[in-house]
Every structure is written in C-alpha cells, then in structure tokens.
Amino acid sequence: MTTQQKRLAWRSAFFLLFILAPIFDLFRYDLYEKHFYLLQHPWVLGIDASKEPMEMMVNMLLRFFLPIGIIVGAGILVSWKWGRLYCGWLCPHFSVVEIINASMRKASGKLSLWDKNKLPEQQQDGTHIKPRSSWWFVTLLTVLFFSFVWAVVLLTYLLPPTEIYGNLLHGDLTRNQWVFITVATLIFTIEFTLARHLFCRFGCVIGLFQSLVWMANKKAMVVGFDRKRASTCSDCDTSCEHACPMRLKPRSLKRNMFTCTQCMQCVEACENVQDNKSNTTLLKMLDDQCALDVSARGLGQKPNIPSKCFEYKETREKSS
Secondary structure (H helix, E strand, C coil), rough: CCCCHHHHHHHHHHHHHHCCCCCCCEEECCCCCCEEEEECCEEECCCCCCCCCHHHHHHHHHHHHHHHHHHHHHHHHHHHHHHHHHHHHHCHHHHHHHHHHHHHHHHHCCCCCCCCCCCCCCCCCCCCCCCCCCHHHHHHHHHHHHHHHHHHHHHHCCCCCHHHHHHCCCCCCCCHHHHHHHHHHHHHHHHHHHHHHHHHCCHHHHHHHHHHHHHHHCCEEEEEHHHHHHHHHHHCCCHHHHHHHCCCCCCCCCHHHCCCCCHHHHHHHHHHHHHHHHCCCCCEEEEEEHHHHHCCCCCCCCCCCCHHHHHHHHHHHHHH
C-alpha cells in the first residue's frame, strides 16, 4: 500500500467518524439539554448550586481542565514532532479540498481558480490529465454535495441527529433548521469554490496552531531536499510543486513551507520522476538532526548535517 493509499484510508475513516460521531453520541453538544455528550455519556461540569464549593472545584478540574489539557497537550506533542499531520492525514475539510482540487484540475487544468498558469497535461512523474469542460459540471456537483453534507453534519453536532435526519427525510425541517442548512451550504459553497487551501493556509486556527508549534522545533519532520544532487533537477518540470495541494515549493526552506500538511505527495512525485530516469529521489521526509538542513539553513546558521541523511540514495546510485 502506497503512502497516498494509506492517507486515503485514514481520511476516509475519519470523515466517516466525523459524520457518525453525533449520531452515536460519541461527541456532540445538545442545545436542548445544554450539555455535551462524550462516548454516549452526558458530559456535564457538575457545578450547580446544590454542590459544595470543594466538590465544584474538583469537578471543574476533572471534567473541564483535565480533558482540555489532555487534548491540547496531545495536539502540541503531535505538532511538535510531525507538524500538520492532522491536516494531511485526518482533517475532513482538507479531504474535501483535495477532492475538489482534483476535479477542478480535470475541468480547467488548474488546482485553483487563482492559479495563473495551467499545469502540464503530461508530467514527468507520470501524471496525465487533459482538461475537459464537461468536468465543470462534476466539479459544481461535488462542491454542492460536500457543502450540503458539511452543513447538515455541523447541525447534528448541535441538535439531536435523529431529529435533523428525520426532518430532512420527511421534508419537515423547522424554519431555523432550514435557515442554518441553507446559509451554511451557501458559505461552504463559496469557500470550497474560491478559497479552499487559502482557508487552510491563513484562516484555520487549528492548522495555524499546528504550524506554529512545528516551526518552533527545528528537528521536527520536514520535507528535505538533497542539495548535493540539485543539478538532477535542472530538466525537471517541477512535478513536486504541481502535486502539492497547498501550492508550496517543497525544495525550499522550512519557513517557506509553513503550512505543509505532511501529505508527502511531493515526495512521491519526485520518486516517480527519478524512477523514470533510473535515478533516486531528491526529496525525503527528514527529522532530528537531518531536518536542520531545511529548518536552520538560511537563518545565519550552518548546521552539521550527518552524511547518512541521504546515504541510501548514494548507495543505490553506486550499485546501479
């Protein structure tokens, strides 16, 4: 199973969990009962007037600060080591971004309406996509479908899912439910059509939090470029850049890849290009001391990079 197949499996499973979580009361907030549900149990703070002050304080610590601390702590740990791993491997929004990107490229030859130039129809990594105007209809349907799904699912995180899906099935939504779904669908349609990765880069608080933590760790996992063999890239069509859903330049420094989602599509694109040339890839996921070549270079520092970082490539070249 390739890396992208693994990502597809993880993203699909998490998107399904995103839809099913409120249905099975795994996690949601009930506006009627005014409390959360967590793993099918009511999640209440227990700080009503009938409680003693000490009991209320303990309840706040155990039922509010402790869970929040665990979630934030886990998020910091993952981001510190791997960056935006959640975005690239789980996020249900980014999953839609990639699906619409692929559809829009088949319609226009570009991943975004804001791209100035079309991508090559035939790339050196083996990608072959000839734009067809008929794909605009598919793209529009895809945008509308996922916008509606997101609107409905978000509402089920606030109101009982059985009520929402039952009212939808019987065409009996209340006025407020109808307004919420209509407005949310419209907003998501605009965002999925015009913003998408721009929202991920500049508007998503969760994504920005992960990026800030990741940037603080110079030894975190990052896409590394074998600079000693940079001349091998001289006749490449930048397939690695075309593959990036965030429109980044993978051969650059870490600070220029602030919003990298660790999707590794650029790495696989480079591998395919170099395989076609009977060569070894120039891009590789690096961490620890090896990552300093990407994170510290350009900051007035001259890190001591171990030769083993790209050693496997040199060995393969000698044996070929």
